[in-house]
Amino acid sequence: MFAPSDGEEGAARGTGADTVSQETREAVRGNLMTETSPLLDHCPETLPAESYHDPEWFAREQRAIWRRSWVNVGRxxxxxxxxxxxxxxxGQNVxxxxxxxxxxxxxxxxxxxxGAELCPAxxxxxxxxxxxxxxxWAYDMSGRLVSTAFATPTADFDRQAHGLFPVHVRQWNGFVFLxxxxxxxxxxxxxxxxxLDNWPMDTLRTGHRITRDLDCNWKIFWENYNECLHCPGIHPELCDMVPIYRQGVMAANEAPGWEAGTPQAPTLKEGARSWTMSGAPCGPEFAGLTAQEKANGYNFVTVYPTMFVVAHVDYVRSVTVTPLGPERTRLTAEWLFPDETLAQPGFDAAEVARFATLVLDQDGAACEMNQRGLKSGKYQSGRLMPQEFDILKFHNWVRAQMEPA
Ligand code: FES
Ligand SMILES: [Fe+2]
Incomplete structure (x- = not known):
């Protein structure tokens, strides 16, 4: 799954973290990659062009995907x-x-x-x-109608049958989903x-937030997220931080010539601990992480279709995807920190966010370029390359969701 939406360039500048880094790097080198290569053995067709701009297709997706999923609405x-x-x-107002x-x-x-809006702001x-x-009219927190105010209903009015229409709520790692x-x-x-159980997710606080409204379909964003073939051309700074991205792949077993049993290499460049501009952590590292989680430098978790989370050794970032229309998509990125990091004298969350913002904006520009091009009357559909196996999974997930619709 695509990682790049954050990152930072920069070599660690002599923090005490180097010793830890050495330990974790050695722990990782001890692991042999035994899995098989995920590369596709064929070049499947993409979703059709109209799925990215046709209003009717978008309306069907709203019904078949977004109204049947959990959607992150914030911390x-x-x-x-x-x-x-x-x-x-x-498309439902809740x-x-x-x-x-x-x-x-x-x-x-x-x-x-x-039928008036209960919350007009x-x-x-x-x-x-x-x-x-x-x-x-007034309702309690379970949605029960408890008062009709100045209106006095007649006996045929059943108050119990006029409660609010409920929406499901659940929490996960401090995020609220509807x-x-x-x-x-x-x-x-x-x-x-x-x-993400090894991160103290529930207690983290939002230190920085950005929103970006992109001129592209929401699926274009997820497709871009799911491949790194664009990394060498679009993300020079990210490729500096994560050397394997220079090859246009996200993991060693996707690279040409990879063989099972090859030792894993460290993920971040030498000396880097986290995706910050300097490569140094922005505060204390989380105590509960495994050596592998530390050595990864970034740990991506994706919840389709709504969000992904990237957990680093020192902070966590989430990106939430909201479709605004067939060709308009809002991204909301939030940087989450422990209280002790936020309390550091002179701590600047915006500075921590600088590199990820750079990468996210590079991705945003690529997504808009993709959207403009696929509206050519000549383009009907494209072909996925073997490295785009995660896009195929995403496409198949979309196809499966849309089927009953
Ligand atoms: S529409 Fe809500 S009280 Fe009349
Ligand atoms: Fe990217």
Whole structure:
């Protein structure tokens, strides 16, 4: 899976981390790669061109994919108790409420009286009840209608049948996910629910956030994420940090001539510990990581279609993908740190984020270039190369999701 969306150039400048680095590098060298090469033995066809710009196709994806998935809506600790927030999930207007006692509830953003928006702002304070701003009907945190305010219904009105329409909520590693599906699927990170258990995820705080609205279809972003053939041409700084990317691959067993049993090489360039401009960690390293997790330098976990997380030895970053239209996609990137790192005198989270932002913007420009080109009347579909096995998996996942639609 594509890693590059962060990175930093830079050699470590003589931090005490070099000793640790040596230990972890040796631990990794002890591991032999025994898996088989994931390279494809053929060059399959891509998704059709219209799937990237046709409004009807996009509407079907909203129904078949986005309304049937879990969607990340941000960090729990960025949502203050006593707050209501408005989100859009697969084109559906929903609210996420955090009561003053911390309880979470989520509902479709529509009142059962005459359908007004319950939360007409992106965020607003939440009292004890969820009160419609139009005629003041009020609902409790379980969605039950508890007051019709100035309106006095007749006996034929069944209050119990007029609660809010619920939306599913769940948490994972400090992120809050919503699903508007009747029966939501399992939350399925590609490396499993426990992939980030060695990081203190729940306690990390957002130190920096950027958003980018790209002129491309959301699938273009994921395709770019899933291959490194573009790395040598698009990401010179990233290729400096992660030497194997210079070959246009993400792992040794994808490289030409690789043989099973080859010792693993360290991932980051000599002396680098993390994806920061200098290569040095931006604060204390997480204590619970394995030697392999430390030596990796970056640990990617992907939750389709909504987000990926990159966990480093010192901080964690998430990127959330939100389709805004057939040819418009919002990226929200957040940098997460432990309190002790944020409390360091002079700590500058934006500086830590600088390299990843550079790489993300390089990817964004590539995605927009891809989108413009595939709208040529001549382009009907393309072909995947053997190294693009993760794109094939993504395409097959999209095809499977779309089938019932
Ligand atoms: S529409 Fe909500 S109270 Fe009337
Ligand atoms: Fe990239």
């Amino acid at each position: 729990l600790n960025d949502l203050a108790p006593g707050t209501m927030r408005r989100h859009e999930i697969g 609210i996420l409420c955090r009561a003053s006692d911390g309880r979470l509830g989520a509902f479709h953003n529509t009142c059962r009286h005459r 992106d965020e607003k304070p939440l009292g004890k009840l969820i009160t419609c701003p139009y005629h003041n 699903s508007v599906a009747d029966e939501p699927p399992e939350l399925c990170p590609d490396l499993g629910l426990s992939a």
